[in-house]
Amino acid sequence: MRPSRQLFGPGADAYLRLALLCGAGGLLLLLVTIGAVSRSAWFYGVGVAPEQPVPFSHKHHAGELGIDCRYCHISVEHAASPGLPPTWTCMTCHSQIWTTAPMLAPVRDSLANDEPLRWKRVNRLPDYVYFNHGIHIAKGVGCSSCHGEVDRMQLTFRAKAFTMSFCITCHRAPERFVRPASEVFDMRWQPGVEQLKQGAALVRANHIRSAAELTDCSICHR
Amino acid sequence: MRPVPDDLSARLPPFLLDPREDYASVERRIARVAFDHPGWRGWWIAMTVAVGLLGVLAVSVGWLLIEGVGVWGNNIPVTWALDIVSYDWWIGIATGAFALSAASLLLGSAARSALSRIAETIAVMATVSAGIYPIIHLGRPWFFFWNLPYPNTLLLWPQFRSPLVWDAFDIVSFLGVAVSFWFVGMLPDLATLRDAAITRAREALRRAPAEARHEAPAQHGMAYVTAARLVRRAHLYGIAALGWRGSAAHWQRWAQCYRTVALFGLFTVVSLQTGAAVMYAGTVEPGWHDTMLPAEFVAGALLQGVAAVTAGAVVLRWCFGLDGLITPRHLSLLGGLMLALGLLDLYCHAASSFAVAIGTNSFEHQADARRLHGPHGWAFWGVLALAFAPVQLFWFRRCRIAPVMLLGVSLCVLAGCWCDHFVTIVDTLQHDFLPSSAQLYAIGIWGAATFLGSTGLVLSGLLLAVRYLPVLSILGTRYHLAPVGRRSNAPGPKEDGGDAPLWGVSAEFDQAGDAIAAATALRRQRLGRVDLYSPVPLSDAPDALALGSRPVWLIGIAAALLGGIGTFTMCAYATGIDYVFLIGGRPRFSWPSFVVPSLSFATVSGAVAMLLAMLVLNRLPRLNHPAFNIPGFEAATDDRFFVSVEADGDRFDPRAVEAALRMLAGRPISVARVPR
Structure with missing residues (x-):
C-alpha cells in the first residue's frame, strides 16, 4: 500500500x-x-401573579361578594387611568370586619401612617402608548376582553400579553369584540353567533371610527 | 498615421502582461504574497493604523449608542448629514468597483485580469462599511431588523411605498450578490493556493537535508514547523475551495455561474443607485427634485469605483512588485476610464444646474446659489477641484501610465466624490421652503470620527484579504497566456498503483491541446468515463468530452423570477390587503415603488441560487476525491492538464487505456494507474 x-x-x-x-x-x-x-x-409574564403587600383576592371580592369593578376602580369609565383604590376604600369594610386579621395589618398600617400601599403593577403598557380606559369602556370594550376573568383570580395576574398585535387585532375589526353597554362589566360575556351583525350595529351606534383611522399610528402613539 | 512619439517611455507596451510570464510564474507571483508576505513590516504598520481606526469606530459607535444620533451634530432640518454622506460614498465605491469587474467580465475585456480581484474585494468591504450607516443612524439601532419583513408581534409590515425601505433590500441584496461574485471568482484561485501550499510544504521538507536530521536537528525542526504551518494553510484553503479540482464539467458550470452572477449584479447596481437617487428625487426638496439625479448617482458611483480600484491597483503593484501583471496598459485603461466617467459625471451635474438656471423656481435657484457660496461652498468647489479637474490630466497618455499620477488623482477623485455627496445632502436639507426650517449644520467631531473609523473597517478588511487571499485573480491573469505549461523532458513519476483497486488511469500533459486531443480520442474508444482537469476553463473541453450545453443559467433566471415576483406579491399583499395605511395619499397598490425592492431581491435570489446550483450540480463540496490520488495532481491548478479514464463499465482495461495513450501524437508526460 x-x-x-x-x-x-x-x-x-x-x-x-x-x-x-x-x-x-x-x-x-x-x-x-x-x-x-x-x-x-x-x-x-402572562399568568404570573407578583407578590403583593397584601394577598388581595379579586375572586373573593369581585366574584364571591359581587362587588362591582367600579366600586374600587372609580375612574375607569371616565379617565385614562381606571384608578387604584386608596386605603380608605379598603377601610369602608375592613374598619368593620376582619379588623384584627393579621393578613390585613399592612392595610391598617397604611391608614395609620398615611402611607399608600405599594402594589406591584400587574398590567403595563410602554410609556409611548397612550391608552385611555374611558373611551374603551364607552365604546363597548369589556373588562374581560383585556384583563381576562378577573373575578376568578385568587391572586391577580396578567391575563393577556399586551403586544401591539393584541391591540391592532381589535382596532382593525372592532365589530368582532365590542359588546352592548350592559355587558361591559360582565366577566362571562363571550361573543355569540350573531356577534358580527350585533358588533357592526354597535360600531355604528357608538360611532366607532373606521379601521383605517383606528390603525393610524397617532391613535396610540402621539 | 500618427507620428511615433520621441519619448519611448510614453508609449504603451504592446502586451497586457509581461511576455515572460507563464502559468507557473503567475501563480508564484500571486501566491508569494499570501505565503511569503513580502513587505510584512509595512503590512503590520498599515494594519496597526487600520485597527486603530477601527477602535475609533468602536468608540464612536459606542458613544452613539449611549447618547443618540445628536452626537453627530445632526439637527432639524439637517437630519441626514455625515451618516448618509458616508453611506452614499461607500456604497458608491462598492457598486462602482463591482460594476467595473462585472461589466468587464460580460464584455470579455482582457484587462479585467489584474483588476477583478481588487475590484471585487473593495466592493465587498465597502458594502460592509456602507451597511452599518443605515443601521447606526436609526434612533434605536438595535431594532434595525424592523426594516425587514418578518412575522412580528407588532402586526406591522415595512412600508413598501416608502423609498426608505428600498435601502434595506438593496444593501442586503447587493451584499449577497457581491459576496457570491467574489467567492465564485475566487474558488479556483483558492484551489490553486491549496495546491501551492502542499507543494511548498513538500519543498520545505525536501530542502532540509537528510543528514541535518542528526547533525542540525534544530534546522530540520524548523523545516518541519514550516511544513506543518503550510499544511494547515492548505487545509484552510482546501476547505474554502470546497474541493475544487478543475474538472471540465466543473468549469462549464462555473463559467455560466460567474457570468450570470455578474449580470445579476449589474442589475443590482443600477437598482441600488437609482433607487437611492429616487429617494431624494421623489421628494419636492429643492436640489433633489431632479430627473437627472439617478443618472448622476450611477455616473458618480462608477467614477468612485474606478478611482478606488485604481488606488488599490497602484498600491498593490508597488508594494508587491506586481509590475509584470499590472502593466501600463491596465493603468492607461483605468486612467482613460476615470477621464470618461469624470466627464460623464460632470455632464450630469452641468445639465441639472443648467436646467435649474433656465427654470423659474426661486427655491431651486436659492439651493444652487447656496451650493456655490453658501456656508458649505467648500464642498461644491471641492467637487470641481478634486473630482472633475484632476481627471483632465488623463487626456495625456504620459499621465495615464504614471502610477504616482494615477494614485494622486484617484485619491483626489474619491475626496471630490465625498464632497459631491455632502453637497447633495447637506446643502439641500439645510434650508427648504419655510424660513423656520433653516439651520446651520457644522461637521461634528463624532461624525468625523465615525467616518474615519469606517475607513478603518474597510482598510483592515482589505489588508486581511491581501494577506491571506490571492491578491490578484490567478485564473483571470492566466486567461491571457497560451495554455502551455513548463516543458518537461524528464519522465514523470511512474506508478502502477500496486494491487489496490483501481479508480482509473490518468495521463498528465503540459499542453492543453494535447490533453484535449487525448480526451477526444479516449472518449471515442469508450473505455470508461473520461474527464479532463485543467487550471483554466478550456473552451474545447465540453466538446471533447461531449458534455452538451447544460444551461445551468436557467436555474438562476428561474430563481430570480421567483424572488422578484415573490417580493412584488409580498409588497402588493402587504400594502394593498394586510397593512392598509394612508401614507401621503398614495394609492394602495402603488406598484412603481415595489419595483426597486423586487428587482434587488430578484438579483440576489438569482445569484445565490446560481452559486448553490453550481456547487450542488458539481457535487461540491467534495474534499476527498479519488482524483486527488493522481500523482502530481497539485499541478492541475498550476500548469498541468490531466486526463483521466475512470473504471466505469465492462470495457475498462488499464492496459488498453495506456496503449491508447501511447498512440497519441502529443504524448503525455506521465501515465499512472490511480487507486480508488
Missing part, C-alpha cells in the same frame, strides 16, 4: 457536511427559538 496523497481523509466530507447542516440547522433553530420565545406567555 502507498501512503495516501489526499489532503483530507475519507471522513472529511462527512464532517464538512455535518458542519454545514449544523450551521444551517442551528441558524434555523435559533430563529424559530427567538420567534417562539418572543411570543411566549413566559416572555410577557
